[in-house]
Amino acid sequence: MESENTFKKLKEKGRTATIQRLAVLECLRESHGHPTADELYQSLRQQYPTLSRATVYNCLQVLKEAGLIQELTIEKDKARFDPDPEPHHHFFCRRCKTIFDFQVNCPVAGSGCVEGHQIEEVQAYFYGICESCLKEEKRAVA
Ligand SMILES: [Zn+2]
Ligand SMILES: [Zn+2]
Secondary structure (H helix, E strand, C coil): CHHHHHHHHHHHCCCCCCHHHHHHHHHHHHCCCCCEHHHHHHHHHHHCCCCCHHHHHHHHHHHHHCCCCEEEEEECCEEEEECCCCCCEEEEECCCCCEEEECCCCCCCCCCEECCEECCCCCCEEEECCHHHHHHHHHHHC
16 A cells, blocks of 8 residues: 555656665665665665665655655754655754654644745754753763
């Protein structure tokens, strides 16, 4: 069912579901924490030794265009990828660089207009120190 959707979405963009594209998508869906293209390349390389870094980058662009994944710019110099293409909030820990999906009610979401602008979608980046880093900090102080 899910792979049918993948095929359909790629086809809508005039793309075929190549083995590489499916492998990149699967690898992204299995990895937690919004990996970078390079992290995906490193883990795919073990299974597909002939896969090049350029191919992984290219596959990610095609999957993004097909609306199967999304690219996050939460870290300025590093693109991260998310297997969930629907808009959702993210929290970035400045200390351990982990990205979490963040469930928080946004006050303006679904409220229509703010300052005359019609809101259609809200997706925010939050920055700070994550729970486990905070705990570690407390332990270090104590
Ligand atoms: Zn952290
Ligand atoms: Zn996410």
